[in-house]
Amino acid sequence: MTDTSVEPGFLAVWHTFRIPIIASLATLFLLGRFFTQQKRLKTPSSSSLPPSPRLEKPVSEKESIAIPSLDFKPTSQEKQKPSGPKRILGNRQFKGIDKQQQNDQLAKPSFIKPIIFFATLTISTQKRAQWLVEELRAAAQAKSKGSDKDYGLLPPELHDLSEVDFDDYFVSAPKSPPNSLHTRYVYCFLIPTYNIDTIIDTFLSHLDEIHNDFRIDTAPLSGLAGYSVFGFGDKEDWPTEEEGFCSQAKDLDRWMAKLTGKKRAFPLGLGDTKSDAEASLKEWATGLTEVLGEIAETGGLGEGVPGSGNSLESDEEESEDEEDEQRPKKSKKPQAVVDLEDINFGGSNKKARASPLPVDFTTQSSQSSNNQSTLKEMVPSTSPTYAALTKQGYTIVGSHSGVKICRWTKSALRGRGSCYKFSFYGIKSHLCMETTPSLSCSNKCVFCWRHGTNPVGTTWRWKVDPPEMIFKGVKEGHYKKIKMLKGVPGVRAERFAEAMRIRHCALSLVGEPIFYPHINEFVGMLHDEQISSFLVCNAQHPDQLATLNRVTQLYVSIDASNRESLRKIDRPLHRDFWERFQRCLDILREKRNEQRTVFRLTLVKGFNVEDEVKGYADLVEKGLPCFVEVKGVTYCGTSSSAGAGLTMKNVPFYEEVVAFVTSLNDELQKRGLKYGIGAEHAHSCCILLASERFNVDGKWHTRIDYDRFFELLHKEKTEGISFRPEDYMRETEEWALWGNGGFDPTDQRVRKKGKNRDRVVTEE
Structure with a gap:
């Protein structure tokens, strides 16, 4: 017989207290789950991390750099050999890892x-x-x-x-x-x-x-x-x-x-x-x-080769070879380019303009030497100007000089042709150094290649570096940049060897070369090492032009035929810019029997091409230069140029340059001025008008005998025997004459992929 007296009592208690008991148990269960979750959040297990990358072979030094490290200890399961087929791994570099x-x-x-x-x-x-x-x-x-x-x-x-x-x-x-x-x-x-x-x-x-x-x-x-x-x-x-x-x-x-x-x-x-x-x-x-x-x-191959720098420059010609350096993608964000006249002075620009520190260009006064300790640097290494110019490929020498490799240098090294100076004057581009002793200029031309990043000013108020230091620095910078090109596909070994001996110097990089107070000493150093000098000035510094010693060839930029056009194109800082311009033409007329003088005309459609032939003829009649170079403007697509109104529509076609030159030549003939079309370089959209002084027995002699020039220069220094431009001229090559295109037949013309072939200009 079973005792059932307890059961009714237990059931009674259960029915009486079942709700509090169930609630208590549920509360305890939830609290336990909560504390357990909190503990897991504070101390995460290794299983929550991504699996470790496995390698089928020991990691080499190079691979250890390429594979990102993961700071955790693998679990015992991860130490086991993975099952399944083996995975073949190469040494490809992960994205985001810097080579x-x-x-x-x-x-x-x-x-x-x-x-x-x-x-x-x-x-x-x-x-x-x-x-x-x-x-x-x-x-x-x-x-x-x-x-x-x-x-x-x-x-x-x-x-x-x-x-x-x-x-x-x-x-x-x-x-x-x-x-x-x-x-x-x-x-x-x-x-x-x-x-x-x-x-x-x-x-x-x-x-x-x-x-x-x-x-x-x-x-x-x-x-x-x-x-x-x-x-x-x-x-x-x-x-x-x-x-x-x-x-x-x-x-x-x-x-x-x-x-x-x-x-x-x-x-x-x-x-x-x-x-x-x-x-x-x-x-x-x-x-x-x-x-x-x-x-x-x-330990490296030098700058410009993978692992040692980047040889890419802002105006370097693009390559068709698939193994060439890839050009960086252009950022769509506008770049803040500094173009301030008084960027190197502390405080506001107004204060800097109020107290300039001028330097005498023609003489060295004791006052200027005493002020050297207080003068500022033109381009300090910490300035935005320095950063902008070096980004464009310049090597800054000292505080106000620079050197840069021209894109034609690379072209000549690869056997793809030299610039128009080779057709006209016999200068091989890979033997030429492009430099300037003054990065500052007194103009802000709308077509300037330098994007308006170089400093500007009307007087020299900066620290002056000695010419010996500049000369040594620009040579070292040039040779260093030449060495950067040794790994470029297509560079010819024999031309690379030739390029390690500078034979010519183009003082036309950026800025105004005769702005430098010791320009004569610098040119003398070039000549002492048998380096020819081609100096370009902007016709805004007549006093310095008058005291300039003999150079191999003297250029003056003639960018307009009248005051208004010159103001719009060159945007000069001098208020008396037109008067300075006219004085420079007079000085060039006086020098024409002592050295080769050149007018350089840069044609900008919409600015100085239409209805200005007679105006240019007036300037030629005034200066009587030995040569007149006529070249179409090169558009760089900069924001500064666009702000001045310059677009691709302002770049003339070669046919338009030809038409302008023939019209100018006809106008000069009408006036009895003995000029003719001596040579051309269609690849550069450039044509040369030459004085009949350089036409001997019906053949043009626009080229230069450089050995003869230095021989005559030595006699002038030692014996006082003067000489004329006709004394060191050479006959122009047949392929460079007018109507033959001007491209060296020993080189190979390379056209860009996907681009239209050059237009063929035929004479009627």
């Missing part, structure tokens, strides 16, 4: 070991490769004598491409052996070109496969210190590069640029086996040896 960090790890002094590869069928290339080995071995021994430095040049290795396994050398860069010196490698190639199947074709195909293999980094040889290629060809069978001369060497140079990340240590060299192969190879080897020494000492 400069990788290059900085390599850019340090080290021992450089050249590895020379060659291919041959007739043993001739092998003999030349062995000669190169001996040259580099001798250079290594010479540099290592008595040296205990932790960098230098090591003896080279020699390999026949037909005997090596390509994967051993071209899938990844060789590394320093364990427990050895810090060694980096430079690949050198001696490659002939054949019209039959050879090992070279197999080698090039292998490089193609490596580059396009998705499992391998697109630049697997970026660990190399650099590379260089020399090609042999036969111009009897293939007269030009377009027809196949050294085509396989050029292909190899392009593939190596892709595989190394554009680490071209020295320009591609080419030699004709029937004529100049030995001489060209020696010249290339000399330059290569110098570069190897620089890499060993500095």
Whole structure:
């Protein structure tokens, strides 16, 4: 018998207190869940983090830079070997990781070991490769004598491409052996070109496969210190590069640029086996040896090559080669460009204008020397002007001078033509330095290439740097910029070597050269080193122009034929600008029998082209220059130019420049002035009118005999014998004469992709 007396009592209690009991239990459960959640938020578990990237091989130094680190400890599950198929990983760099960090790890002094590869069928290339080995071995021994430095040049290795396994050398860069010196490698190639199947074709195909293999980094040889290629060809069978001369060497140079990340240590060299192969190879080897020494000492290829800077400049010509430096995307945001006359003075501009510190241009007064300690710098290194000019590619020398590489320099180095000065006067662009001892100017021309960033002023009120310092600084800056171009695709080794000797100087970069108080001393230094001088002034400083010593050729910018046009185009700061302009023309007339004088006319449609032929003829009649250069304006698309009313509509076509020149020539003929159209350079939209003084026996002699000029200049200094412009003239080349286009036939004309071909101007 079961006792059921307890059950009714329990049920009674349950029914009486069930609601508070259930509520209490629910409250306790919720509180427990709440505290547990709070604890998890305060101490998150490792399982909430993203999984660690796994590698199938040890991480190298370069890869450790490219892979972003994750600061956490992996769980025991993550330490286990992943299941499933293996994943093949390349060394592609993650987006957002700066390649400069990788290059900085390599850019340090080290021992450089050249590895020379060659291919041959007739043993001739092998003999030349062995000669190169001996040259580099001798250079290594010479540099290592008595040296205990932790960098230098090591003896080279020699390999026949037909005997090596390509994967051993071209899938990844060789590394320093364990427990050895810090060694980096430079690949050198001696490659002939054949019209039959050879090992070279197999080698090039292998490089193609490596580059396009998705499992391998697109630049697997970026660990190399650099590379260089020399090609042999036969111009009897293939007269030009377009027809196949050294085509396989050029292909190899392009593939190596892709595989190394554009680490071209020295320009591609080419030699004709029937004529100049030995001489060209020696010249290339000399330059290569110098570069190897620089890499060993500095650890890099120099500015402008990946890992050492950027060679891109604001007005540098665009390249058609796919391996050229990619130009940065233009920002749509307007740039704040500073263009202040008194930017370098503290306080307000009004205060600066109220108390200028003028300097006598023609003499050196004691007062000016005493004020040097209190004068400000024209372009301080901390100023917005300095930042703007350096961003455009200028090298600032001292406090008021600058040097810059012209885009024609790069063009000439690549065999794509020189500027109009070569057609007219025989100046090869890669031998010319463009500089100025004064970045300041007294005009703000609407067509100025310098975007209005250079300082302006009417008097010299800044600190004056000595001419010796400027001369040394601009030469160093120019050579440094030339070296930046050694890795540019298409640069010819022989022209690169020639460019390391300045032969001409164009004082027309920016600003006003004769604004500099010691311009005569600076020009004298140029002449002492057999460097010709081409000085351009803006016809606003007659006193300085009158005291200017002899230069090789003296230019005056003639941008308008009347006062109103000149005011709109040049926007001069001087109130008496027209009177100053007229005085400069008078001075040029006086100098015309002592030195070559030139009027430079820049045609701006809508400003100075229409109905101004007679006005320009008046100016020519007044100044009687030796030459008149007529050139269409180059539009840069700057906001400052647009604000002045200048657009692409103001750029004349070449046909319009031709029409203007012929009309001007006819007007001069009507007035009995003996001028004629001497030469042209259609590529620059430029035509030259010349005085009949330079027409001898029916042939134009607009070019300059530079050796003769320096010979006569020396006699003038030592014996006091004066000379005339006719005494150092040379005959103009046939291809540069009027009607022949003016493009050097030894160079290759390259037209932009996707652009219309140049218009052909025919004479009726």
